[in-house]
Amino acid sequence: MDTPLIEADYVIVGAGAAGMAFADELLTASDATMAIVDRRQAPGGHWNDAYPFVRLHGPSEHYGVNSRPLGNGGLEAVGANRGLPERASGAAIREHFDAVMRERLLPSGRVRYLPMHEWQADPASPASGAAVSRLGPQRLRLHARRRVVDATRAETELPGTHAPPFEVAAAVRWVAPHQLTMLQEPASGYTIVGGGKTAIDTVLWLLEQGVAADLIRWVRPREAWLLNRADLQPSWAYFGRSLAAQARQLELASAATGIDDYFVRLEAAGLMMRIDPQVTPTMFRCALVSEGELQELRRVRHVVRAGHVRVLERDRIVLERGVLPLPAGHVVVHCAANGIPPRPAEPAFQGARLVLHYVRRCAPSFSAALLARLEVATLDDERRNAMSRAVPAPQVPADWLRTQLQEVHNELGWRSLPDLAEWLGSARLAGVSPLLARAAREGTPEIAALMQRLRHARGRGLGGMARLLAAVQAEGEQGPQPLARRALAVES
Numbered sequence: 001m002d003t004p005l006i007e008a009d010y011v012i013v014g015a016g017a018a019g020m021a022f023a024d025e026l027l028t029a030s031d032a033t034m035a036i037v038d039r040r041q042a043p044g045g046h047w048n049d050a051y052p053f054v055r056l057h058g059p060s061e062h063y064g065v066n067s068r069p070l071g072n073g074g075l076e077a078v079g080a081n082r083g084l085p086e087r088a089s090g091a092a093i094r095e096h097f098d099a100v101m102r103e104r105l106l107p108s109g110r111v112r113y114l115p116m117h118e119w120q121a122d123p124a125s126p127a128s129g130a131a132v133s134r135l136g137p138q139r140l141r142l143h144a145r146r147r148v149v150d151a152t153r154a155e156t157e158l159p160g161t162h163a164p165p166f167e168v169a170a171a172v173r174w175v176a177p178h179q180l181t182m183l184q185e186p187a188s189g190y191t192i193v194g195g196g197k198t199a200i201d202t203v204l205w206l207l208e209q210g211v212a213a214d215l216i217r218w219v220r221p222r223e224a225w226l227l228n229r230a231d232l233q234p235s236w237a238y239f240g241r242s243l244a245a246q247a248r249q250l251e252l253a254s255a256a257t258g259i260d261d262y263f264v265r266l267e268a269a270g271l272m273m274r275i276d277p278q279v280t281p282t283m284f285r286c287a288l289v290s291e292g293e294l295q296e297l298r299r300v301r302h303v304v305r306a307g308h309v310r311v312l313e314r315d316r317i318v319l320e321r322g323v324l325p326l327p328a329g330h331v332v333v334h335c336a337a338n339g340i341p342p343r344p345a346e347p348a349f350q351g352a353r354l355v356l357h358y359v360r361r362c363a364p365s366f367s368a369a370l371l372a373r374l375e376v377a378t379l380d381d382e383r384r385n386a387m388s389r390a391v392p393a394p395q396v397p398a399d400w401l402r403t404q405l406q407e408v409h410n411e412l413g414w415r416s417l418p419d420l421a422e423w424l425g426s427a428r429l430a431g432v433s434p435l436l437a438r439a440a441r442e443g444t445p446e447i448a449a450l451m452q453r454l455r456h457a458r459g460r461g462l463g464g465m466a467r468l469l470a471a472v473q474a475e476g477e478q479g480p481q482p483l484a485r486r487a488l489a490v491e492s
């Protein structure tokens with residue numbers, strides 16, 4: 001029997017935040033048809049497997065798809081983030097994507113959705129492939145009349161779906177964060193393995209549940225620089241603060257003598273934070289925390305800095321540079337998945353293929369929607385690519401500079417296209433861009449002065465960033481990130 005063929009203008013592989021934001025914007029801006037393939041059972045990508053206490057790290061206001069708001073647009077009423085713009089829970093994010101699929105994409109009659117199907121690219125034709133059911137023998141051939149859209153670039157790795165990167169002896173009690181909510185009896189203590197955002201979320205949650213800080217032991221092989229959440233709120237209520245933070249960052253870049261000095265200056269200005277002021281962080285992955293959360297995290301005093309965990313044995317944990325006892329009844333929490341692993345960069349627009357990478361710092365939803373806008377613009381791929389260079393998820397402190405410089409380059413291209421500039425001024429996902437447009441219309445004298453300060457700082461600040469980055473590169477980089485470095489080499 002012949003394998004059935006489905007044809008659509010676009011075949012979108014991945015119904016995570018990127019695939020959904022792209023499909024939503026394409027639906028608005030064109031009359032294209034789409035087939036969306038995902039191996040998961042529901043849209044939303046990794047949010048389907050996240051731990052139950054997960055929340056967005058940034059504000060809901062600028063996450064999800066462009067056509068539909070997420071969250072209540074208000075401020076957090078309780079907890080360590082009180083007064084900051086609301087951040088959706090994992091459940092609210094899943095509901096958002098589910099509603100977009102059921103109430104907008106599918107009823108349009110232009111979208112076919114194939115959940116629980118694995119995409120297999122056709123090596124002979126970039127416009128074709130197969131969707132293979134994970135539940136039965138169904139196999140569908142798919143052909144994209146325009147492009148196959150790769151919305152799988154993030155390949156998000158979570159502790160719930162990715163095994164620990166260390167050996168585990170049989171009968172050792174370890175859990176991923178989502179299993180903490182299912183413990184049948186209290187633990188005698190907790191060892192958190194990992195220094196990233198998942199570990200931070202897990203420690204904060206344990207403390208919030210009333211677990212005593214001295215029952216928590218935290219294995220942090222590397223320290224991270226953390227962004228101060230209050231300075232990165234593209235929200236009207238925080239706009240003045242956000243403008244001042246941007247201006248300060250630029251001013252400090254022109255004054256700094258090196259990358260470490262730059263981060264210390266950012267810290268002194270309250271823009272960057274670290275849990276332990278005695279240790280120089282070597283990691284930077286765009287994690288945001290509030291000052292209240294930072295104070296909570298500092299309550300955990302038992303921090304183990306002896307490298308990565310190698311083996312979990314019945315009564316001890318073997319690390320790269322030491323051994324820890326593992327008392328009876330103690331629970332080890334695996335928070336050591338890679339999040340968004342580094343990938344080599346490639347152009348977004350590649351003939352029959354379109355790769356949804358980030359085109360702005362740590363902005364997956366915005367980036368996918370922007371790429372949809374570029375797709376419908378009357379441009380050739382060379383011009384599209386010139387203004388959509390990859391802005392890879394940062395890994396090390398120097399990436400904060402690298403991604404800003406790359407983003408500025410992209411932004412200049414977008415603003416050269418009147419239609420795109422207009423879209424930026426109004427799109428929900430565009431973060432600070434609509435706020436700038438609003439400020440131009442109705443800004444107070446204080447906002448006008450801050451914008452003037454920002455304009456003034458820009459030229460020298462970007463020059464300073466380029467200088468700091470060049471010095472890092474001349475010194476042979478920092479941190480074990482060969483892929484990220486290779487990505488930049490491809491890009492530059």
Ligand SMILES: Cc1cc2nc3c(=O)[nH]c(=O)nc-3n(C[C@H](O)[C@H](O)[C@H](O)COP(=O)(O)OP(=O)(O)OC[C@H]3O[C@@H](n4cnc5c(N)ncnc54)[C@H](O)[C@@H]3O)c2cc1C
Nearest residue numbers: 014016017018038039045046056057058118119152154156
């Ligand atoms: C805990 C946590 C909090 C975060 N908070 C924020 C935040 O506040 N703000 C923010 O902007 N970002 C945040 N992020 C970053 C986050 O990764 C992105 O926001 C976004 O969800 C990534 O979406 P994605 O579609 O690119 O990737 P994914 O969610 O990984 O989706 C990719 C999809 O592709 C599918 N797929 C892959 N390969 C195939 C195949 N061969 N066949 C079929 N389907 C396939 C997968 O099943 C998956 O559903 C957070 C990340 C984590 C882990």
